[in-house]
Each structure stands twice: as structure tokens, then as C-alpha cells.
Amino acid sequence: MKQAIQIKENMYWVGVHDFNCRHFHGDLFPIAEGTTYNSYLIVDEQVTLIDTVEEEFYDTMMERIRSVIGERTIDNVIVQHAEPDHSGGFLKFMKDYPNARPYASNAGVGIMLKQYFKSYDFQRVKTGDTLSTGRYTLTFVEMPMIHWPDNMLTYVAEQKIAFSNDAFGQHIASYDIFDDAHGAAKCIDRAKDYYANIVMPYGMQVANKLKQIRDMNLDIDMIAPAHGIIWRSYLPELFQAYEDFATFKAVDKAVIVYESVWKHTQMMAEALAEGMGRNGICVKIFKCSMTSPAIIQKELLDAKAVLVGSGNYNNAMAGSIAAFLEKLITCKVKNKKGLGFGSYGWANLVTKEINARLEKAGITLLNDEVVSQNYTPSEADLDALMELGKQIAEEIKAM
Ligand code: FEO
Numbered sequence: 001m002k003q004a005i006q007i008k009e010n011m012y013w014v015g016v017h018d019f020n021c022r023h024f025h026g027d028l029f030p031i032a033e034g035t036t037y038n039s040y041l042i043v044d045e046q047v048t049l050i051d052t053v054e055e056e057f058y059d060t061m062m063e064r065i066r067s068v069i070g071e072r073t074i075d076n077v078i079v080q081h082a083e084p085d086h087s088g089g090f091l092k093f094m095k096d097y098p099n100a101r102p103y104a105s106n107a108g109v110g111i112m113l114k115q116y117f118k119s120y121d122f123q124r125v126k127t128g129d130t131l132s133t134g135r136y137t138l139t140f141v142e143m144p145m146i147h148w149p150d151n152m153l154t155y156v157a158e159q160k161i162a163f164s165n166d167a168f169g170q171h172i173a174s175y176d177i178f179d180d181a182h183g184a185a186k187c188i189d190r191a192k193d194y195y196a197n198i199v200m201p202y203g204m205q206v207a208n209k210l211k212q213i214r215d216m217n218l219d220i221d222m223i224a225p226a227h228g229i230i231w232r233s234y235l236p237e238l239f240q241a242y243e244d245f246a247t248f249k250a251v252d253k254a255v256i257v258y259e260s261v262w263k264h265t266q267m268m269a270e271a272l273a274e275g276m277g278r279n280g281i282c283v284k285i286f287k288c289s290m291t292s293p294a295i296i297q298k299e300l301l302d303a304k305a306v307l308v309g310s311g312n313y314n315n316a317m318a319g320s321i322a323a324f325l326e327k328l329i330t331c332k333v334k335n336k337k338g339l340g341f342g343s344y345g346w347a348n349l350v351t352k353e354i355n356a357r358l359e360k361a362g363i364t365l366l367n368d369e370v371v372s373q374n375y376t377p378s379e380a381d382l383d384a385l386m387e388l389g390k391q392i393a394e395e396i397k398a399m
Pocket of ligand 1 (some may be wrong): 081083147150
């Protein structure tokens with residue numbers, strides 16, 4: 001029988017591992033080693049379940065729950081987020097525990113109905129509302145748009161624990177469920193990966209929410225998110241990292257993303273990279289079609305500049321670059337500069353279009369000139385691009 005893991009007195013992790021998950025949220029976020037869907041059980045005079053799991057893992061969650069409470073009933077279920085990785089087991093749960101009182105944010109109640117076409121007697125809660133389970137008082141904090149309208153966090157003051165749902169999540173799938181087993185560097189890096197791919201467009205909301213939580217003076221020594229490990233040893237590092245992510249704090253770094261058939265655009269990318277790299281800039285260079293979008297997203301988060309290159313294919317940019325730019329426009333990045341570049345044969349249209357899309361993404365152009373190349377770059381052309389890379393390096397350092 002699968003067992004729950006105690007995380008605090010009377011509080012248990014009753015989640016599941018999804019070791020085979022390689023594409024999180026459809027194909028939006030390729031991941032390497034699977035993830036977890038974390039549910040938590042609070043055993044008090046009333047028993048409360050915080051979130052369920054993906055429907056297919058419901059029985060595993062129930063095994064872990066029964067390892068703690070046996071056949072005792074569950075009085076409350078808190079739906080912190082209606083997305084199916086956390087609510088997929090809800091219908092089965094309500095069948096097994098028809099007298100359980102469900103709680104959700106107002107938005108959450110609406111989404112649950114639209115997703116599952118079944119109405120329940122939800123208690124609609126907002127920030128500051130509480131639920132007393134006996135010894136413990138659960139306080140709800142709405143977290144709208146981190147990263148759906150309905151997300152919320154549940155805080156238990158007596159145990160100094162915040163159940164944060166998607167916020168502060170990461171994809172570490174392990175039986176060592178606390179951060180200290182993995183080291184700060186890995187945990188923060190995975191949190192960055194998750195933030196960049198799931199939360200990045202909502203940096204403003206994250207910054208405001210962090211401020212609100214600070215202003216509420218919640219005494220927290222453990223954060224239990226809905227994915228990955230539980231934070232107890234690296235909370236200062238985690239809060240600092242989230243502040244940095246939310247404000248797009250950047251380093252002297254440029255990301256170059258390009259697509260190239262006959263290597264002409266690739267030669268341009270590498271000349272620009274050389275010019276920047278030789279002049280003190282960390283350069284990450286990716287052939288778009290060969291790279292997981294999750295890797296590029298993560299590198300973008302703290303880069304000051306993004307350079308995007310494509311050849312001209314029948315007057316259009318490469319499909320991979322078009323998709324990359326489309327996503328970039330949704331990311332609402334702040335304080336970044338950028339530049340399009342690329343080679344062409346008979347019509348020089350694509351670089352201008354890349355620049356237009358970069359501007360649409362809120363990115364300031366590094367150069368007024370169109371950086372394009374007719375067929376193969378000569379040595380002189382490449383030297384000129386290296387020189388341009390050097391100038392861009394100085395501009396990045398001055399940002
Ligand atoms: Fe982990 Fe927004 O679902």
C-alpha cells in the first residue's frame with residue numbers, strides 16, 4: 001500500500017508521481033524527468049484535503065489518504081485551482097465523500113462547472129476568508145492569474161505553512177519531497193524553469209501578490225506547492241528568486257534564436273555571438289527547430305537582449321521562428337532589447353517582419369538598420385557583424 005508522507009504535525013503529502021510526464025500542459029512545456037501532483041491532507045477535528053490530482057492517479061492518492069485516516073471521512077476539500085492536474089480527481093472524490101464541503105474561489109467555482117458540467121455546493125472564498133477545522137484555522141489568499149483566474153493559496157498560521165498550488169512549483173519528481181535533499185541551486189533552477197514556462201506572462205500579478213503577502217505578515221516556514229518538492233530550507237532564496245523573476249531582473253546576457261537552411265543565417269548568428277561573447281556578454285545561441293522551447297524560455301527570463309534570425313522562405317520567416325515570436329508576444333517581457341537578422345535570396349522581407357514582431361512583444365530594437373545578408377556572408381560581412389555584436393555588447397552592459 002502506498003503511504004502518505006508527514007510534512008508537519010497532522011499534515012501529510014498525499015500526492016502522486018507522474019514519472020512518465022514529458023509534456024506538461026500539452027506540448028507547451030517539455031520536461032525531462034516527470035513531475036508530481038501534490039495533494040495534502042490536514043487531520044484535525046475535521047479532515048481537509050487540499051487539491052486532488054489528475055484523474056488517472058486518483059486511486060494512488062486515495063491509497064495514501066487511507067494510509068493516514070483509514071475509513072474516517074473527509075469533511076472539506078479545497079479546490080485551489082481548477083486546472084485538471086489538480087481537479088481531475090474531484091468528481092471521483094465527491095462520489096466517495098458526498099458529504100465533503102468543497103471550497104474554491106469565485107472564479108474557481110465557475111471554471112469547475114464549465115469543465116465538469118456538474119454543480120456542487122461550493123463555499124466561495126476570497127482573500128482573508130477562513131475555515132476553522134478545530135485546532136487549525138485555514139486562511140485563503142486569492143492568487144488570480146498565477147497563472148489562471150482561480151488560483152488560490154491556503155495558509156495555516158498555527159503550523160506556519162502555505163499551500164501555494166502552482167506558485168513556487170517546479171518539476172522535481174522524487175521520493176525526497178523536501179528541498180534540502182536536492183540543494184538550493186537545483187531547486188531554484190527548476191523553479192526558474194517552471195516560472196519561465198508557466199507563469200512568465202503574469203510577472204506583474206506575481207510582484208503585486210508577493211507584496212500583498214509581505215504586507216499580510218504571514219509567518220511562513222514551509223511552502224507546499226502543487227508540483228515538485230516542498231520548500232522548508234531555501235525560502236529566502238525562493239522569495240528572492242521570485243522577486244527577480246517577477247521584475248525580469250536581468251544579467252549581461254543575450255539569447256540568439258535562429259533558423260537556417262544553408263547556414264547563411266547561422267553564420268550571421270555566430271558572428272554576432274562572437275562579437276558579443278568576446279566583449280563580456282554571456283551568449284546563449286539556439287537553432288530554434290532543434291531546441292526544446294522550454295530551454296529557450298528559461299534563458300530568456302534573465303537575458304537583457306534577444307536576437308532573432310531567419311532566412312526568407314518564399315517571403316516568409318521559418319515556421320519555428322514564427323511560432324517562437326508568437327509565444328514571445330504573449331510573454332509580456334519587460335526591459336529587454338532585441339534585433340532581427342537573416343539572409344535572403346531575392347526578396348528581403350523577413351528581417352523587417354521579425355523586428356516588427358519583436359516590437360509587438362514590447363522589445364526595444366537595438367539597431368535602426370535592417371541586419372540582413374544577400375546569400376552567403378563574406379569574411380568582410382562577418383567581420384562587420386562581429387563589430388555589430390561588439391556594439392550590442394556595450395549597449396547591453398549599459399542597460
Ligand atoms: Fe498545475 Fe495550473 O496547473
